[in-house]
Structure formats: structure tokens, C-alpha cells
Amino acid sequence: MKKKQRQTWGPDQQPQQHYLVEPRYLAGGGDLRHVTEFLRASGFKDLSRPGGPLVFDSPDRTVRIGYDPFTPPGGWAIRGHATGHQEAWHAVLSPQVPVEIVAGLTDTLTKPRSAHAPNVWAPLHEQGWEAARGQHFTATSPARDAFVQFHQSGPGEAHWWAGARTEHGQTWDARFTPTTPLHLLQGFSTALADPQPAMRPLGHVPPSNRIRTTSVSVLPSELGAWQQARINAARAAAWARNTAQSGWPRTTARPHAHAGRTRTRR
Known part of the structure; x- marks a missing residue:
């Protein structure tokens, strides 16, 4: 682990x-909560029961997001109902998929679709992931410890598959039906390839010699401000x-200063 001198904070x-x-x-x-609080603030209905799995329904009730830590293998299950030209779809992500990457998919569910055609591979290519063609089309991270694959095992048998591994073996995997909307998969691949570190x-911090860590000192108020900014x-x-949907005219809100992010490394 990389360590640097820690600053002295105030007494409060x-x-x-x-x-x-x-x-x-x-x-x-x-x-x-990185995922669930954003969904709740975005208007998803929380159907979770105390002591039970987490369950959220989209405002239009076309998508259900669940997290079950109790039933093996556990993890995230996301299902979309058939609507119009969109076929039913579902995704299953194991518990150790980082919440920042899960949010790449679930946050996208709360946003309007872009006018541009989605491209699942573009964010990976931009970050130097290596593409390989064969029976399956696969993109592999520069360190070769994560991948995204369009897996075709036979006629009519296909799925999207992603995963990561360390020296201890497979860390997590995620599988999506081929009917999963491509803009959601692009949101997932964008978060997966994002070079920004995750804070833990x-x-x-998982035990692995494949990761790099930087120690930081964070005030509770700073951490709360960053979390609140995401919810806001x-x-x-x-x-x-x-x-926009109600037809009422919109007013421009007065801009507010965003909380700065002060990091102290050691």
C-alpha cells in the first residue's frame, strides 16, 4: 500500500x-446505499421488507431491481418487462460486483436514452481494453484480470457476460440476456472501465496483490456531503x-456550489 503523511484535522x-x-x-x-439511495431519490418505489431482500420497482413498474444476500449465490437480480418493441430482459450480478459498477447500470435506468446509438465496446476501447474475435467477442482489461464478452454457445443461445478475477480466482461475474437494452450495457461497461478508483x-479492502491502494483521511462531513450530492x-x-411530463413550465434553479473533494494521501 502507498502511504503518505496525513494532515492534522480540526478538533471538531x-x-x-x-x-x-x-x-x-x-x-x-x-x-x-450507493445504489439504493440513488434509486429511491430517482423515484423508484422501495418494496423491501425489514430483514428481507432489497426490492425496488421503477416508477412505471417496468423494471424491478433486487438484492438478495440470503439465498445462494446471492447478489443483484434486475428484470425488465416486455414493453412495446422491447423484449423482456434480465441481469444477474454476483455480490462482489462493486456498487460503482452496478450503479453504471442502475443509474442509467433513471435517465432518458441518448439520441446516439449505444456502443457497449466503445468505453472499453477508450480505456485500452483489448478486443478479440472468435466464437465469442471478448474485450479484456489491460491487466487481463477483467473481461466483457458476448457469448454465443449455439444457435439462439447467447448472453452478455462480464467478470473479474485475482490471484485467488474468480471475484465476481455478471450475466445479461441478449435482449438487455444496449444503452444499459453501455452504462455498465462505462463504469467498469472507468479509471477512477473506488473508495473503501x-x-x-479485498486481500490481493492485483490492487493498488492509497490511504486517505476523510472527515465524516466530507463523506456525507459527497453522498448527499449524489442524492441531490x-x-x-x-x-x-x-x-417535463406534467407540461408545466420549468424555471431555472439557482446554481449551488458543489462540495469540493479534499483528499489527503498517505
Whole structure:
């Protein structure tokens, strides 16, 4: 682990030790609230029961997102109902898929589709992932410890498959039906290839010599501000969508300064 001198903070708050983990796809599962609080703020209905799996339905009830830590193998299950020209689809992601990468998919569910045709492979290519053609089309990370594949095992038998591994073996995998909307898969691949590290608290960094870590001291107020900024962005986007759908004229909100991110490495 890389360590640098930690600054001295004021007396009002005690800094908490966290680690920036690279590559992010080997950072471990992370805090589920990164996904669930964004969904809730975006208008998804929380159908979870105390002590049970997490369940969220989209505002139009066409998509259900669940997280089940109790039933093996556990993890995320996302299902979309058939609507219009869109066939039914589903995705299954194991528990150790980092929440930042899960959010690449689930956040995209809350946004309008781009006018541009989606390209699942483009974000991977931009970050130097290597493509290989064969029976399956596969993109592999530069360190060769993560992949995305369009897997065709036979006529009419295809699925999207992604995963990561360390020296200890397979860390996680994610599978999507071939009917999964491509803009959602692009959101997933964009988050997967993102070079930005993931932050994990002390004691939640996976043991692996494939990762690089930087120790950072974070004030609770800073961490709360970063989390709240993400929630506020979801609420603002949901308000804009609802206003546009209602036909009422929109007003321009006064811009607010975003909380800065101060990092101290050690």
C-alpha cells in the first residue's frame, strides 16, 4: 500500500481512514446505499421488507431491481418487462460486483436514452481494453484480470457476460440476456472501465496483490456531503422529468456550489 503523511484535522471531527482502490473492478462490493439511495431519490418505489431482500420497482413498474444476500449465490437480480418493441430482459450480478459498477447500470435506468446509438465496446476501447474475435467477442482489461464478452454457445443461445478475477480466482461475474437494452450495457461497461478508483473504508479492502491502494483521511462531513450530492443530483433529475411530463413550465434553479473533494494521501 502507498502511504503518505496525513494532515492534522480540526478538533471538531475525527478523520476516518479509507482507501482508494485501483482498479475499481477489484474493490469489492462496497456500500449498497450507493445504489439504493440513488434509486429511491430517482423515484423508484422501495418494496423491501425489514430483514428481507432489497426490492425496488421503477416508477412505471417496468423494471424491478433486487438484492438478495440470503439465498445462494446471492447478489443483484434486475428484470425488465416486455414493453412495446422491447423484449423482456434480465441481469444477474454476483455480490462482489462493486456498487460503482452496478450503479453504471442502475443509474442509467433513471435517465432518458441518448439520441446516439449505444456502443457497449466503445468505453472499453477508450480505456485500452483489448478486443478479440472468435466464437465469442471478448474485450479484456489491460491487466487481463477483467473481461466483457458476448457469448454465443449455439444457435439462439447467447448472453452478455462480464467478470473479474485475482490471484485467488474468480471475484465476481455478471450475466445479461441478449435482449438487455444496449444503452444499459453501455452504462455498465462505462463504469467498469472507468479509471477512477473506488473508495473503501478500513477493513473492507479485498486481500490481493492485483490492487493498488492509497490511504486517505476523510472527515465524516466530507463523506456525507459527497453522498448527499449524489442524492441531490438524482432528485433534481427526477424533478426535471416529472415537470417535463406534467407540461408545466420549468424555471431555472439557482446554481449551488458543489462540495469540493479534499483528499489527503498517505
